[in-house]
């Protein structure tokens with residue numbers, strides 16, 4: 001009982017900016033941080049972190065939009081950041097409070113989703129590709145088409161993420177993954193419905209255990225997760241198909257509904273500190289936009305094209321754009337596919 005009272009008291013005083021411990025609510029992708037970094041932050045800054053995870057940008061957005069969740073720091077992707085800026089959901093970040101921003105490579109600043117870099121600080125970047133088991137698939141794999149090959153019936157894992165699954169299908173068909181053309185979208189929908197009997201499951205983070213455990217032959221995955229899986233199972237190989245894919249950027253933002261913008265900036269700055277950013281990059285395997293971390297990473301990571309692709313690997317790839325008025329069409333297609 002005493003503990004309950006104390007906890008309640010800490011919560012109240014944090015809201016009023018009292019002397020007792022402050023709290024910070026962070027909302028990030030699953031498996032997307034070295035958790036020791038959170039413990040260290042709490043000790044160093046005497047700020048308690050409430051840490052929650054989401055599986056897709058769309059899940060995150062729905063939760064924030066529903067109201068009642070006052071996250072202080074969230075880490076969405078490019079196209080979703082653009083949408084949140086346009087909808088007035090984000091606060092501007094005071095860069096004076098984030099001096100470690102200087103470590104972020106210029107290549108990752110002022111990108112189209114936040115052209116003046118007022119609202120977001122890059123965290124990680126990567127690609128979408130296919131991971132496959134060399135013992136189970138006749139390789140080398142180089143096309144999205146393999147995901148429609150009947151030979152691999154019930155051995156294929158798709159991402160339970162509408163933007164990714166519809167996007168790669170559009171790429172396979174030779175279209176842009178930002179297509180708003182009804183005919184192209186209809187074709188993609190047909191392909192995904194046709195593929196469904198071959199799909200073992202639509203998955204999120206559990207894809208890692210399944211591929212490591214040889215439960216499926218092929219999966220659509222994000223690059224950093226592929227690095228993680230390849231470490232654990234030497235039969236796995238990652239490829240960015242020749243038709244092109246999605247290059248994405250995830251960045252830290254401060255929602256307007258957050259109650260601790262100052263502490264949020266402290267946290268973001270901490271996440272950009274070289275030792276902290278290095279721990280995260282090594283633990284999760286994703287590509288860092290941090291210049292110093294890049295220098296300090298083990299060569300097994302920097303020489304791995306899965307995580308640091310060559311220009312030619314990315315030649316047909318695109319960044320997702322906000323779909324704006326076409327979003328309901330994608331929503332409808334995805335609901336249709338999932339309910340078949």
Ligand code: N2P
Nearest residue numbers: 029030031032222250
């Ligand atoms: C999931 C992290 C994925 C980030 N483990 C994709 N933008």
